[in-house]
Amino acid sequence: MEGLVAGCLDCSRFEAEGSKTRLLTHHRIDAASGLVPYEAIIASFAHLSDLEAARYDGWVTASELSTGPNTESLGWQIARWTLRVGVCLQAIGAWRWLTGYDDTPIFEWLWLGEEGGGLGWSEAEALGLQRQVGWVALACGLLTLVRPSLLTTGPLVLVEAFIVYGTWKTDYGFTLHPVFIAPHWERWYPVAAHACRVFAPLGLMLVDPFWGFWRRGFRHQGGSEDATTIRSYLGMQLLRLAVAATFATHGMEAMLQRSTFVDLLIDSAQRLLHWDLPQSQAEQALFVIGVTDLLLAGACLLTRSRAVFLWMATWGAITAVSRVTAGGLEYHWHETLWRASHCCVPLALAMYWQVLRSRQK
Amino acid sequence: MLKSLTTRKWIFLPALLLAGTYFLPGPIAEDGIAAEEQTVDLVPGPQQWRCIWTTDPSTTALISWNTTVPGKQHRVHYRQLLEAEEQTPLISKAERDGKYSGRGLDLYYHHVKLSDLQPDATYEVVMESDGRRSPALKFKTAPSEDRPLAVIFGADSRSGLKERRQMNAMLARMLAESQQEGRTPIIAFAHGGDYVLNGTDLPQWSQWMTDHELTTTADGLMLPIIPARGNHDHGPLFNEIFGFPPKDKDYYAIDVGPQIRWITLNSETSVAGDQSKWLDKELAASRPKYRWIVPQYHRPAFPAVKVPGRALVHWVPLFEKHDVDLVCEGDGHNIKRTPPIRNNVIDPTGVVYIGEGGLGVGQRAPKMDRWYLRPPEAKAGEGHHVQLLSFDAESITYRVVLLDEGDGSKIFDEHHFAVRAPKKDEK
Incomplete structure (x- = not known):
């Protein structure tokens, strides 16, 4: 079993460094279960002066151990970078919105009087905080692109959660009042609709820990970035749930003929194709789109089909860009960027499943 | 892969999820209005x-x-x-x-x-x-003869319940005073939307309807309301309260006088689709017949605080094409009167946009650096208010009446809009 040390899933990074890493292992095979409990001690590192040690007490199957070096694949790197780019673009969109516009949910919640569930701040105070939040989003978004860590993705989660909270407090749920949603669920609509934006930085935090506060706080001084760690798995599963929630809520809105969606279709058709799309046809198309969104939301939870996730990524990109094609760049470019995760998250998920599938092969 | 989980990870993961729930919103009051305000x-x-x-x-x-x-x-x-x-x-x-x-x-x-x-x-x-x-x-009832009359425009009564009631009481006083001999009678109250904070919340609507009774004068004269839907008035209650059919889109036009066409638009349904086509036809048919054409809707095309609504792209060209006389907007929580605007520049032949809403909701500072708000051509400010529009054969007299806080009503702004000269092809 000495030759199987590379099967330590959390040590793959050091294994990839070849001669610089020497791993000593003690293995015993449990014949009944076929599982290999092991302890790996990283005895020395060529680039470290002090002895660094980490103790691993996980379980892997013997067959997994035999798969050989668990190096970071190109696909996984692409998936992580897709998420980074998505989160960064989303942050830029949020920055523009929060610093350039005065009617955001954050402002509304801070400014609204207590009788309406708000905090009753003055206009200047509310705008001041909203703009500060916007600048924090920009700084963290840009830093996330080059060095994602808890210090950069954590605030981005909070920024998006802040926006959701403001929306929740001021919009009071589903604007279309569908009869098939119970009132107590209806109020969670803003959370579900914004889930992809909230969970994108959270997912990135899990799948892409890098230098900084997060890494020091984690036991893996080696900082595995592999696709098969539990952090990656958890991060991707969260993103999977989030994108499903976002597609499902938007699908319901489309089925219920949300007027802004109708106008997105009509305006985009007019601007791009000079086609005077009748409202009735736009509404029919929107119903089909809504049903498709719901099916995609379900499919992404039930399958790992790359086609489903690529379809979601494409549609997420189209719907994000539709803000600009319908309304023009001047007032709407930030809306497109803010929805970047609607494309990037399913794209990263598609890459993730591809990486896992390659590993299995 | 899951089998590689460590005990510490299992502790860590639920903790992370639990921490995530911290950011989820807590429960809000069932009706959105504090109990003491009810x-x-x-x-x-x-x-x-x-x-x-x-x-x-x-x-x-x-x-x-x-x-x-x-x-x-x-x-x-x-x-x-x-x-x-x-x-x-x-x-x-x-x-x-x-x-x-x-x-x-x-x-x-x-x-x-x-x-x-x-x-x-x-x-x-x-x-x-x-x-x-x-x-x-x-x-x-509205007159069928062409004589001077007045309409009150206001919007945004969704919060500030104390001020809302004061405003309604002031409307009743204005209504009563206008019935006196020699005064221009107020015949209706056009509400530009955002009656309540949450349009699906019946207790909030119930409170609004109770407060609306305050617009009735001491001798029992009711103030007819011309309702427009605001962005907070989502859901079916709006149509149930104002008697629209359940699926109605809530845009319509009425004659508040034989020479005054009052067009109510709905900025909360599709703006680009059928409504714009209807508006084009309505304006084309109305312009030759009426001296005054006044549209009202909620989200402003030329906002004093926020960003322009979809009306800017879809309705403003129609307003300019058919030379409407005055446009009433809500949503911004301030007071504004733009200069006449055509093709996004100040033009004496253009259309003037007024309103932004002050029937109780907290007021915001207008952005005076916007080109259409700069004095002396424009006037903007803040304060609870209504716009009083008095129509006669020669002009519309526009007055912004501030909330009477015990020291008498004050006029924030007064302006006169002359009747438009007929176009050459109409002569």
Whole structure:
């Protein structure tokens, strides 16, 4: 079993460094279960002066151990970078919105009087905080692109959660009042609709820990970035749930003929194709789109089909860009960027499943 | 892969999820209004009455009221008030009854559409539900003769309940004073939307309807309302309260006088689709026939604080094409009057946009650096207010009346808009 040390899933990074890493292992095979409990001690590192040690007490199957070096694949790197780019673009969109516009949910919640569930701040105070939040989003978004860590993705989660909270407090749920949603669920609509934006930085935090506060706080001084760690798995599963929630809520809105969606279709058709799309046809198309969104939301939870996730990524990109094609760049470019995760998250998920599938092969 | 989980990870993961729930919102009050602000005191019998104008107001009026029980027989007794003779009251049954679809309150609506009324007449009306009667109230129909009259425009009464009630009381005083000899009578109150904070919250609407009774004068004269839907007024309650059919899109046009076309648009439904086509046809048909054309809607095309709504792209070109006289907007929570605008520049032949809403909601500082708000061509500010529009043969007199805080009503802004010269091809 000495030759199987590379099967330590959390040590793959050091294994990839070849001669610089020497791993000593003690293995015993449990014949009944076929599982290999092991302890790996990283005895020395060529680039470290002090002895660094980490103790691993996980379980892997013997067959997994035999798969050989668990190096970071190109696909996984692409998936992580897709998420980074998505989160960064989303942050830029949020920055523009929060610093350039005065009617955001954050402002509304801070400014609204207590009788309406708000905090009753003055206009200047509310705008001041909203703009500060916007600048924090920009700084963290840009830093996330080059060095994602808890210090950069954590605030981005909070920024998006802040926006959701403001929306929740001021919009009071589903604007279309569908009869098939119970009132107590209806109020969670803003959370579900914004889930992809909230969970994108959270997912990135899990799948892409890098230098900084997060890494020091984690036991893996080696900082595995592999696709098969539990952090990656958890991060991707969260993103999977989030994108499903976002597609499902938007699908319901489309089925219920949300007027802004109708106008997105009509305006985009007019601007791009000079086609005077009748409202009735736009509404029919929107119903089909809504049903498709719901099916995609379900499919992404039930399958790992790359086609489903690529379809979601494409549609997420189209719907994000539709803000600009319908309304023009001047007032709407930030809306497109803010929805970047609607494309990037399913794209990263598609890459993730591809990486896992390659590993299995 | 899951088998590689460590014990510490299993502790870490739920902790992370638990921490995530910290950022999820906590529960809010069921009705969105603090309990101490609620003053709804619902009693058996007709209450929360309103007179609504959505069809020809010279001959029809929708009389609506609520009850706390479904009841069996709902009707109104009405008669024209004439000095010469006393008429026998007529009876008209409610044509639409039902339970409000909102939650949190058992409340039932009743609508009676009175038709074949005489123009420019005063009617006495008594609402009756299962033998219980409302006080004797009055309403006036719109005139069919071309004479001076006034309409109040206001918007955004969704919060600031104390101020909302003060504003309604002020409207009642303005209505009463305008009925005096020699004054221009106020005939209607056009509400530009955002009545309540949450359009699906029945207790909030109930509070609004109770407060709306304050617009009735001491001698029982009701102030007819011309309702427009705001972005907070989502859901089916709006149509139930104002008597629109359930699936109605809430855009319509009425004659508040023989020379005044009042067009109510809905900025909360599709703006680009059928509504714009309807507006184009409506304006094309109305412009040659009416001296004054005034559209109203909620989200502004030329906002004083926020970003332009979809009206800027879809309705403003139609306003300019058909030379409407004045446009009333809400949503911004301030006071504004733009210069005449055409093709996004100040143009004496252009269209003036007024409004932004101050029927109770907290006021915001307009962005005076926007090109269409710079004095002296424009005027903007803040304060609870309504716009009083007085129409006569030569001009519209526009006044912004601030909330009377015990020291008398103050005029924030006054301006006159002359009647448009006919186009060359119309001569």
